[in-house]
Amino acid sequence: MRSAIHLASAALALAALSFSAVPTAVAADTPDPVADAKAFQKFFTEKFPKLKLEDFVNGPYSMNEDLHRQWEEKEQFPPYEFSVDMGKEMFSKPFKNGKSYADCFPNQGIGIRQNYPYFDNKEGKVITLELALNRCREANGEPAFSYVKDEMAALTAYMAFTSRGKPFDIKIPDDPRALEAYQNGKRYFYTRRGQLNFSCATCHVQSPGERIRAEVLAPALGILNAMPIYRSEWSGMGTISRRFTTCNSQIRGVPLNPQDDEYRDLEYYLSYVSNGLPISGPGARP
Amino acid sequence: MASTIRVRATLSGETTEVQALIQHPMDSGFVKDAKGEIIPPHFIQQLTFEYDGKSVFVADWGGGVSKDPYVKFSFKGGKKGDDLKISWVDNKGATDTTTAKIQ
Numbered sequence: 001m002r003s004a005i006h007l008a009s010a011a012l013a014l015a016a017l018s019f020s021a022v023p024t025a026v027a028a029d030t031p032d033p034v035a036d037a038k039a040f041q042k043f044f045t046e047k048f049p050k051l052k053l054e055d056f057v058n059g060p061y062s063m064n065e066d067l068h069r070q071w072e073e074k075e076q077f078p079p080y081e082f083s084v085d086m087g088k089e090m091f092s093k094p095f096k097n098g099k100s101y102a103d104c105f106p107n108q109g110i111g112i113r114q115n116y117p118y119f120d121n122k123e124g125k126v127i128t129l130e131l132a133l134n135r136c137r138e139a140n141g142e143p144a145f146s147y148v149k150d151e152m153a154a155l156t157a158y159m160a161f162t163s164r165g166k167p168f169d170i171k172i173p174d175d176p177r178a179l180e181a182y183q184n185g186k187r188y189f190y191t192r193r194g195q196l197n198f199s200c201a202t203c204h205v206q207s208p209g210e211r212i213r214a215e216v217l218a219p220a221l222g223i224l225n226a227m228p229i230y231r232s233e234w235s236g237m238g239t240i241s242r243r244f245t246t247c248n249s250q251i252r253g254v255p256l257n258p259q260d261d262e263y264r265d266l267e268y269y270l271s272y273v274s275n276g277l278p279i280s281g282p283g284a285r286p
Numbered sequence: 287m288a289s290t291i292r293v294r295a296t297l298s299g300e301t302t303e304v305q306a307l308i309q310h311p312m313d314s315g316f317v318k319d320a321k322g323e324i325i326p327p328h329f330i331q332q333l334t335f336e337y338d339g340k341s342v343f344v345a346d347w348g349g350g351v352s353k354d355p356y357v358k359f360s361f362k363g364g365k366k367g368d369d370l371k372i373s374w375v376d377n378k379g380a381t382d383t384t385t386a387k388i389q
Binding site: 076077079081235236 | 306307354
């Protein structure tokens with residue numbers, strides 16, 4: 001008799017479970033970037049209730065008081081300053097054909113960092129700032145720059161610097177390909193890879209603020225707002241491309257080529273979920 | 287080309303606090319490049335801060351100092367508006383000098 005009651009209640013619980021599971025399963029099938037971004041930001045603000053939303057753009061410095069103090073002192077003489085100056089100089093210097101970077105971008109390239117990456121309807125692909133810069137060069141008969149550092153970092157540093165404080169404003173146009181790119185980036189972010197079997201989220205969603213050896217992990221929210229960065233470990237500047245490829249090799253995976261479709265989609269996803277957070281780049285990281 | 291030296295000197299009470307950032311590769315001579323060839327040593331050997339004709343801070347550096355080094359120190363004295371002269375010499379004989387006003 002007693003076991004029969006148990007069985008019945010178990011069946012009831014099971015029924016209740018499967019009932020509540022149905023709507024979530026449906027929601028997971030239809031991508032909803034707006035809800036994603038909301039949930040993403042809520043996760044981080046609940047995990048770190050003391051932080052304001054805009055604090056997340058400062059990565060590890062908002063996670064650790066000691067680091068924060070060191071950083072404040074560092075910011076008086078930021079190590080990326082030379083790179084910003086170099087970018088400014090490059091930006092104002094015309095190409096051989098007389099045109100310049102300003103001609104390739106809206107608003108002459110000033111204060112527009114927060115709109116990149118964007119989805120290009122004609123091409124059906126995500127266009128990042130780095131890609132747009134190299135395309136601008138090639139269209140004007142100049143050789144493309146390496147995507148990872150030096151000149152590319154200087155140009156993006158200058159462009160980010162002129163956009164400081166402007167909130168990320170990434171749009172997903174009404175185009176199934178744009179949604180697919182977003183979904184693809186999201187998939188890349190949560191897929192485990194490499195010998196260590198880490199996904200991007202393993203470090204930057206599950207463990208921000210924790211140490212990975214001597215470093216403090218940055219939260220995924222706002223992680224691209226500070227790009228490009230001067231990393232003391234690199235003793236130099238690095239772009240988003242450099243960050244993605246080195247992250248992949250650090251988990252002992254094989255990095256893709258900079259600006260491959262997956263990386264651009266990933267940048268699209270990560271930037272989108274940080275919408276509303278201010279651009280703080282260029283940044284300095286340990 | 288812009289100066290390789292950034293300086294800020296601020297007077298507070300009787301001491302002047304100086305911060306400087308210098309752009310320099312500071313190659314130690316022990317590092318190899320991607321092709322496996324040694325990057326020849328290239329580092330600052332002497333860094334001098336002068337105030338009122340006197341050296342207030344002299345550093346003898348070698349290959350062990352980081353790239354784009356940052357220096358912070360303070361000295362007794364100094365007056366608002368006075369010049370502070372900063373110069374460095376590296377092992378290839380290159381040099382750069384700049385002056386900054388104490389704020």
